[in-house]
Amino acid sequence: MMTKKLLFQLDTDAIANGFDTIVGYDGGADHVIPHGGVNPQNVGMLVDGCMFARSSREKQFSAIFVGGSKLAEGQALFEAIKKKFFANFRVSVMLDSNGSNTTAAASVAYLIKHCPAAGKRAVVLAGTGPVGQRAAAVLAKEGAEVVITSRVLARAQASCELIKERFGYDCIPVAAIDDASRGKALAGARIVYAAGAAGVQLLRETDWMDNSTLEVMCDANATPMLGVQGVNMADKGVECHGKIVYGALGIGDLKMKLHRQCIARLFEQNELLLDAEDIYGIAKTMV
Numbered sequence: 268m269m270t271k272k273l274l275f276q277l278d279t280d281a282i283a284n285g286f287d288t289i290v291g292y293d294g295g296a297d298h299v300i301p302h303g304g305v306n307p308q309n310v311g312m313l314v315d316g317c318m319f320a321r322s323s324r325e326k327q328f329s330a331i332f333v334g335g336s337k338l339a340e341g342q343a344l345f346e347a348i349k350k351k352f353f354a355n356f357r358v359s360v361m362l363d364s365n366g367s368n369t370t371a372a373a374s375v376a377y378l379i380k381h382c383p384a385a386g387k388r389a390v391v392l393a394g395t396g397p398v399g400q401r402a403a404a405v406l407a408k409e410g411a412e413v414v415i416t417s418r419v420l421a422r423a424q425a426s427c428e429l430i431k432e433r434f435g436y437d438c439i440p441v442a443a444i445d446d447a448s449r450g451k452a453l454a455g456a457r458i459v460y461a462a463g464a465a466g467v468q469l470l471r472e473t474d475w476m477d478n479s480t481l482e483v484m485c486d487a488n489a490t491p492m493l494g495v496q497g498v499n500m501a502d503k504g505v506e507c508h509g510k511i512v513y514g515a516l517g518i519g520d521l522k523m524k525l526h527r528q529c530i531a532r533l534f535e536q537n538e539l540l541l542d543a544e545d546i547y548g549i550a551k552t553m554v
Protein backbone atom coordinates (compact mmCIF):
# COMPACT_ATOMS: atom_id res chain seq x y z
CA MET A 268 0.00 0.00 0.00
CA MET A 269 1.29 3.49 -0.91
CA THR A 270 1.94 5.69 2.14
CA LYS A 271 -0.43 8.66 1.99
CA LYS A 272 1.05 12.15 1.70
CA LEU A 273 -0.41 14.09 4.63
CA LEU A 274 -0.10 17.87 4.84
CA PHE A 275 -0.83 19.42 8.23
CA GLN A 276 -1.97 22.97 7.47
CA LEU A 277 -1.34 24.99 10.63
CA ASP A 278 -2.87 28.45 10.48
CA THR A 279 -2.27 31.18 13.06
CA ASP A 280 -5.74 32.66 12.35
CA ALA A 281 -8.85 31.23 14.04
CA ILE A 282 -10.06 29.64 10.79
CA ALA A 283 -7.58 27.96 8.46
CA ASN A 284 -7.40 29.62 5.04
CA GLY A 285 -9.14 27.62 2.29
CA PHE A 286 -6.72 28.88 -0.36
CA ASP A 287 -3.84 27.09 1.35
CA THR A 288 -5.95 23.93 1.71
CA ILE A 289 -6.64 23.85 -2.03
CA VAL A 290 -3.04 24.51 -3.03
CA GLY A 291 -2.01 21.77 -0.61
CA TYR A 292 -4.03 19.28 -2.65
CA ASP A 293 -2.95 20.80 -5.96
CA GLY A 294 0.66 20.51 -4.82
CA GLY A 295 0.25 16.75 -4.45
CA ALA A 296 -0.90 16.05 -0.89
CA ASP A 297 -3.30 13.09 -0.64
CA HIS A 298 -4.93 14.67 2.37
CA VAL A 299 -4.72 18.15 3.89
CA ILE A 300 -5.55 18.50 7.58
CA PRO A 301 -6.30 22.16 8.40
CA HIS A 302 -6.04 23.50 11.95
CA GLY A 303 -6.87 27.10 12.91
CA GLY A 304 -5.71 29.07 15.96
CA VAL A 305 -2.32 27.37 16.13
CA ASN A 306 0.44 29.11 18.07
CA PRO A 307 3.83 28.24 19.61
CA GLN A 308 2.13 27.29 22.89
CA ASN A 309 -0.36 24.76 21.50
CA VAL A 310 1.51 23.34 18.50
CA GLY A 311 3.56 20.79 20.45
CA MET A 312 1.18 17.81 20.26
CA LEU A 313 0.61 18.33 16.53
CA VAL A 314 4.33 18.33 15.84
CA ASP A 315 4.90 15.30 18.07
CA GLY A 316 2.30 13.43 16.03
CA CYS A 317 4.10 14.24 12.79
CA MET A 318 7.52 13.39 14.22
CA PHE A 319 6.70 10.05 15.85
CA ALA A 320 3.80 8.44 14.00
CA ARG A 321 5.74 7.11 11.04
CA SER A 322 8.96 5.16 10.54
CA SER A 323 12.12 6.90 9.29
CA ARG A 324 11.39 5.64 5.80
CA GLU A 325 7.86 7.04 5.83
CA LYS A 326 8.40 10.37 7.61
CA GLN A 327 8.81 12.22 4.33
CA PHE A 328 5.14 11.60 3.61
CA SER A 329 4.05 13.81 6.52
CA ALA A 330 4.70 17.56 6.19
CA ILE A 331 3.65 20.85 7.76
CA PHE A 332 2.49 24.08 6.13
CA VAL A 333 2.39 27.27 8.26
CA GLY A 334 -0.02 29.99 7.14
CA GLY A 335 -2.21 32.76 8.48
CA SER A 336 -2.58 36.48 7.93
CA LYS A 337 0.17 37.66 10.31
CA LEU A 338 3.74 37.05 9.23
CA ALA A 339 5.26 37.64 12.70
CA GLU A 340 2.92 35.00 14.17
CA GLY A 341 3.72 32.59 11.34
CA GLN A 342 7.46 33.12 11.81
CA ALA A 343 7.15 32.46 15.57
CA LEU A 344 5.17 29.27 14.88
CA PHE A 345 7.70 28.12 12.26
CA GLU A 346 10.53 28.61 14.79
CA ALA A 347 8.60 26.77 17.53
CA ILE A 348 8.00 23.80 15.21
CA LYS A 349 11.68 23.60 14.25
CA LYS A 350 12.69 23.64 17.95
CA LYS A 351 10.72 20.44 18.56
CA PHE A 352 12.75 18.43 16.06
CA PHE A 353 15.76 16.33 17.02
CA ALA A 354 17.91 13.71 15.29
CA ASN A 355 15.77 12.25 12.48
CA PHE A 356 12.54 12.98 14.32
CA ARG A 357 11.53 15.75 11.96
CA VAL A 358 9.34 16.49 8.94
CA SER A 359 9.55 19.08 6.19
CA VAL A 360 7.96 22.47 6.92
CA MET A 361 6.99 25.44 4.74
CA LEU A 362 6.17 28.97 5.94
CA ASP A 363 3.96 31.13 3.70
CA SER A 364 1.81 33.43 5.86
CA ASN A 365 -0.65 35.24 3.57
CA GLY A 366 1.24 33.95 0.54
CA SER A 367 4.09 36.25 1.55
CA ASN A 368 7.07 34.10 0.58
CA THR A 369 5.66 32.69 -2.64
CA THR A 370 4.25 36.03 -3.85
CA ALA A 371 7.38 38.02 -3.04
CA ALA A 372 9.69 35.33 -4.43
CA ALA A 373 7.80 34.99 -7.72
CA SER A 374 7.54 38.71 -8.36
CA VAL A 375 11.09 39.64 -7.38
CA ALA A 376 12.39 36.76 -9.51
CA TYR A 377 10.61 38.39 -12.46
CA LEU A 378 11.76 41.93 -11.62
CA ILE A 379 15.44 41.11 -11.34
CA LYS A 380 15.34 39.35 -14.70
CA HIS A 381 14.86 42.81 -16.24
CA CYS A 382 16.82 44.80 -13.68
CA PRO A 383 19.51 43.07 -11.57
CA ALA A 384 19.07 44.66 -8.15
CA ALA A 385 22.62 44.89 -6.80
CA GLY A 386 23.48 48.46 -5.87
CA LYS A 387 20.11 49.76 -7.08
CA ARG A 388 17.50 51.59 -5.04
CA ALA A 389 14.31 49.56 -4.60
CA VAL A 390 11.24 51.08 -2.99
CA VAL A 391 8.64 48.80 -1.43
CA LEU A 392 5.47 50.84 -1.09
CA ALA A 393 3.31 49.94 1.92
CA GLY A 394 5.96 47.35 2.68
CA THR A 395 4.71 46.69 6.20
CA GLY A 396 2.45 43.72 5.35
CA PRO A 397 3.58 40.11 4.90
CA VAL A 398 4.18 40.38 1.13
CA GLY A 399 6.00 43.72 1.33
CA GLN A 400 8.29 42.57 4.12
CA ARG A 401 9.31 39.45 2.23
CA ALA A 402 9.74 41.40 -1.03
CA ALA A 403 11.99 43.85 0.82
CA ALA A 404 14.01 40.99 2.27
CA VAL A 405 14.64 39.24 -1.04
CA LEU A 406 15.44 42.53 -2.80
CA ALA A 407 17.97 43.24 -0.02
CA LYS A 408 19.34 39.71 -0.51
CA GLU A 409 19.91 40.64 -4.16
CA GLY A 410 21.99 43.62 -2.99
CA ALA A 411 19.46 46.41 -3.47
CA GLU A 412 19.29 49.46 -1.23
CA VAL A 413 15.74 48.92 0.01
CA VAL A 414 13.31 51.60 1.14
CA ILE A 415 10.10 50.59 2.95
CA THR A 416 7.26 53.07 3.07
CA SER A 417 4.30 53.20 5.42
CA ARG A 418 1.67 55.78 6.23
CA VAL A 419 3.18 55.72 9.72
CA LEU A 420 6.95 55.98 10.20
CA ALA A 421 6.92 53.74 13.29
CA ARG A 422 5.38 50.91 11.23
CA ALA A 423 8.03 51.25 8.52
CA GLN A 424 10.71 51.24 11.24
CA ALA A 425 9.20 48.15 12.86
CA SER A 426 9.27 46.29 9.52
CA CYS A 427 12.91 47.29 8.96
CA GLU A 428 13.77 46.00 12.43
CA LEU A 429 12.04 42.67 11.76
CA ILE A 430 14.00 42.28 8.52
CA LYS A 431 17.26 43.14 10.27
CA GLU A 432 16.51 40.63 13.02
CA ARG A 433 15.48 37.79 10.72
CA PHE A 434 17.76 38.35 7.68
CA GLY A 435 20.48 40.76 8.84
CA TYR A 436 19.76 43.36 6.14
CA ASP A 437 19.36 47.11 6.74
CA CYS A 438 16.38 48.76 5.04
CA ILE A 439 15.43 52.43 5.08
CA PRO A 440 12.08 53.36 6.67
CA VAL A 441 10.16 56.23 5.08
CA ALA A 442 6.80 57.77 6.03
CA ALA A 443 4.54 58.38 3.01
CA ILE A 444 0.97 59.12 3.83
CA ASP A 445 -0.63 59.70 0.41
CA ASP A 446 -0.13 59.13 -3.33
CA ALA A 447 1.89 62.33 -3.72
CA SER A 448 4.31 61.52 -0.89
CA ARG A 449 4.67 57.95 -2.16
CA GLY A 450 5.46 59.41 -5.59
CA LYS A 451 8.20 61.53 -3.99
CA ALA A 452 9.58 58.46 -2.19
CA LEU A 453 10.35 57.01 -5.66
CA ALA A 454 13.16 59.53 -6.22
CA GLY A 455 16.22 57.63 -7.44
CA ALA A 456 14.38 54.29 -7.43
CA ARG A 457 15.06 51.78 -10.21
CA ILE A 458 12.75 49.12 -8.80
CA VAL A 459 9.33 49.72 -7.25
CA TYR A 460 7.24 47.07 -5.54
CA ALA A 461 3.71 48.12 -4.61
CA ALA A 462 2.63 45.89 -1.72
CA GLY A 463 -0.43 47.72 -0.42
CA ALA A 464 -3.57 46.13 0.95
CA ALA A 465 -6.16 44.77 -1.49
CA GLY A 466 -8.23 47.53 -3.11
CA VAL A 467 -5.92 50.38 -2.10
CA GLN A 468 -4.34 52.69 -4.69
CA LEU A 469 -0.83 53.74 -3.74
CA LEU A 470 0.26 55.73 -6.80
CA ARG A 471 -1.42 57.79 -9.50
CA GLU A 472 -0.04 57.40 -13.00
CA THR A 473 1.30 60.97 -12.85
CA ASP A 474 3.32 60.03 -9.74
CA TRP A 475 5.50 57.57 -11.65
CA MET A 476 5.16 57.95 -15.45
CA ASP A 477 7.88 60.62 -15.78
CA ASN A 478 10.25 59.13 -13.21
CA SER A 479 13.56 59.02 -15.10
CA THR A 480 15.34 56.39 -12.96
CA LEU A 481 12.52 53.84 -12.67
CA GLU A 482 13.15 50.65 -14.69
CA VAL A 483 10.79 47.99 -13.35
CA MET A 484 7.66 47.99 -11.24
CA CYS A 485 5.28 45.41 -9.81
CA ASP A 486 1.85 45.86 -8.26
CA ALA A 487 0.82 42.86 -6.14
CA ASN A 488 -2.72 44.08 -5.54
CA ALA A 489 -5.31 42.18 -7.59
CA THR A 490 -8.42 43.87 -6.18
CA PRO A 491 -9.74 47.10 -7.73
CA MET A 492 -8.74 49.80 -7.05
CA LEU A 493 -5.36 48.49 -8.10
CA GLY A 494 -2.23 49.68 -6.33
CA VAL A 495 -0.61 51.51 -9.23
CA GLN A 496 -2.75 53.50 -11.64
CA GLY A 497 -1.70 52.74 -15.21
CA VAL A 498 -0.52 49.19 -14.47
CA ASN A 499 -3.08 46.57 -15.49
CA MET A 500 -3.73 43.48 -13.46
CA ALA A 501 -2.68 41.18 -16.33
CA ASP A 502 0.49 43.08 -17.30
CA LYS A 503 3.40 40.68 -17.44
CA GLY A 504 6.71 42.24 -18.28
CA VAL A 505 5.17 44.77 -20.68
CA GLU A 506 6.51 48.24 -21.35
CA CYS A 507 4.58 51.22 -20.03
CA HIS A 508 5.97 54.78 -20.12
CA GLY A 509 9.39 53.24 -20.83
CA LYS A 510 9.31 51.01 -17.73
CA ILE A 511 8.72 47.25 -17.49
CA VAL A 512 5.64 46.55 -15.41
CA TYR A 513 3.94 43.56 -13.81
CA GLY A 514 0.39 43.44 -12.41
CA ALA A 515 -0.94 41.00 -9.84
CA LEU A 516 -2.13 38.42 -12.40
CA GLY A 517 1.13 38.82 -14.29
CA ILE A 518 2.98 37.41 -11.30
CA GLY A 519 0.11 35.22 -10.11
CA ASP A 520 0.74 32.30 -12.46
CA LEU A 521 4.33 31.83 -11.29
CA LYS A 522 3.27 32.41 -7.67
CA MET A 523 0.77 29.53 -7.93
CA LYS A 524 3.20 27.20 -9.71
CA LEU A 525 5.83 28.03 -7.09
CA HIS A 526 3.47 27.35 -4.18
CA ARG A 527 2.53 23.96 -5.69
CA GLN A 528 6.15 23.13 -6.45
CA CYS A 529 7.14 23.90 -2.84
CA ILE A 530 4.37 21.62 -1.51
CA ALA A 531 5.53 18.84 -3.84
CA ARG A 532 9.11 19.20 -2.59
CA LEU A 533 8.04 18.88 1.04
CA PHE A 534 7.21 15.22 0.35
CA GLU A 535 10.58 14.42 -1.26
CA GLN A 536 12.44 14.32 2.07
CA ASN A 537 11.70 14.79 5.76
CA GLU A 538 14.07 17.66 6.54
CA LEU A 539 13.27 20.46 4.11
CA LEU A 540 12.62 23.86 5.73
CA LEU A 541 11.12 26.34 3.27
CA ASP A 542 11.16 30.01 4.24
CA ALA A 543 11.91 33.14 2.20
CA GLU A 544 15.45 32.31 1.04
CA ASP A 545 14.79 28.79 -0.22
CA ILE A 546 11.44 29.64 -1.75
CA TYR A 547 13.08 32.53 -3.56
CA GLY A 548 15.85 30.19 -4.72
CA ILE A 549 13.24 27.84 -6.19
CA ALA A 550 11.40 30.77 -7.85
CA LYS A 551 14.60 31.85 -9.62
CA THR A 552 14.91 28.41 -11.21
CA MET A 553 11.32 28.67 -12.53
CA VAL A 554 11.44 32.09 -14.23
Ligand code: NAP
Pocket residue numbers: 365366367370393394395396397398399416417418419422423462463464465466467487488489490515516518519522
Ligand atom coordinates in the same frame (compact mmCIF):
# COMPACT_ATOMS: atom_id res chain seq x y z
P1 NAP B 1 -1.71 43.85 3.78
O1 NAP B 1 -0.94 43.36 4.96
O2 NAP B 1 -3.18 43.68 3.80
O3 NAP B 1 -1.43 45.41 3.53
C1 NAP B 1 -0.12 45.89 3.28
C2 NAP B 1 -0.03 47.33 3.75
O4 NAP B 1 -0.94 48.16 3.04
C3 NAP B 1 -0.44 47.56 5.19
O5 NAP B 1 0.56 47.14 6.09
C4 NAP B 1 -0.67 49.07 5.22
O6 NAP B 1 0.55 49.74 5.47
C5 NAP B 1 -1.05 49.39 3.76
N1 NAP B 1 -2.41 49.93 3.72
C6 NAP B 1 -3.54 49.38 4.23
N2 NAP B 1 -4.59 50.20 4.00
C7 NAP B 1 -4.10 51.28 3.34
C8 NAP B 1 -4.69 52.48 2.83
N3 NAP B 1 -6.00 52.73 2.95
N4 NAP B 1 -3.87 53.37 2.21
C9 NAP B 1 -2.55 53.14 2.07
N5 NAP B 1 -1.95 52.02 2.54
C10 NAP B 1 -2.71 51.11 3.15
O7 NAP B 1 -1.12 43.19 2.46
P2 NAP B 1 -0.31 41.82 2.22
O8 NAP B 1 -1.03 40.67 2.82
O9 NAP B 1 1.13 42.02 2.54
O10 NAP B 1 -0.48 41.70 0.63
C11 NAP B 1 -0.03 42.75 -0.21
C12 NAP B 1 -0.80 42.73 -1.50
O11 NAP B 1 -0.50 41.55 -2.22
C13 NAP B 1 -2.32 42.72 -1.30
O12 NAP B 1 -2.92 43.61 -2.21
C14 NAP B 1 -2.70 41.28 -1.60
O13 NAP B 1 -4.04 41.17 -2.04
C15 NAP B 1 -1.71 40.95 -2.67
N6 NAP B 1 -1.41 39.54 -2.91
C16 NAP B 1 -1.25 39.21 -4.21
C17 NAP B 1 -0.92 37.91 -4.54
C18 NAP B 1 -0.71 37.58 -6.00
O14 NAP B 1 -0.52 36.43 -6.34
N7 NAP B 1 -0.73 38.55 -6.86
C19 NAP B 1 -0.77 36.95 -3.54
C20 NAP B 1 -0.91 37.34 -2.20
C21 NAP B 1 -1.23 38.66 -1.90
P3 NAP B 1 0.70 50.94 6.52
O15 NAP B 1 -0.47 50.82 7.47
O16 NAP B 1 2.00 50.65 7.15
O17 NAP B 1 0.69 52.18 5.71
